[in-house]
Amino acid sequence: EACDDSHPCNKTLACSGNKCLIPYGSTVWDCESGFDCVIGVVCTYHGGDKVGRCTQDHRCQRGACTNPATECDEDEVCGYKEGETCYGPCRKGLTCRLGRCRP
Known part of the structure; x- marks a missing residue:
């Protein structure tokens, strides 16, 4: 809706x-x-x-993420960086393929 x-x-x-x-x-x-x-x-x-x-x-808290494998993206989500194992959402613009965040 x-x-x-x-x-x-x-x-x-x-x-x-x-x-x-x-x-x-x-x-x-x-x-x-x-x-x-x-x-x-x-x-x-x-x-x-x-x-x-x-x-x-997985939302950013005060614009920051606590896990060094993640960073706060433009949607205010702590997304896993390119090449990182995706235990949660990947950074905006990346998708989880074969267990890693990829473009």
């Missing part, structure tokens, strides 16, 4: 990247993929479930 300042999401969702998405830590909504969660938050699955929760937060 699209959103902006004049078309807000319902109160249990957050407007992120002009889409109504599940906020970090929500107990109201289940996610099926990381695309269901706000930008920078990953869907975590437990015990083989087909649905999960948006509980892995």
Whole structure:
């Protein structure tokens, strides 16, 4: 569902990247993929479930990242740098292929 300042999401969702998405830590909504969660938050699955929760937060804190293999990108996400093993999201412009962040 699209959103902006004049078309807000319902109160249990957050407007992120002009889409109504599940906020970090929500107990109201289940996610099926990381695309269901706000930008920078990953869907975590437990015990083989087909649905999960948006509980892995990779957003920058005060413009910085704590992991030296990541850096804060223009979306304010701590993304893994080129060539790094992708244990979470890759930096904007990179994708995880064969276990590493690549252009």
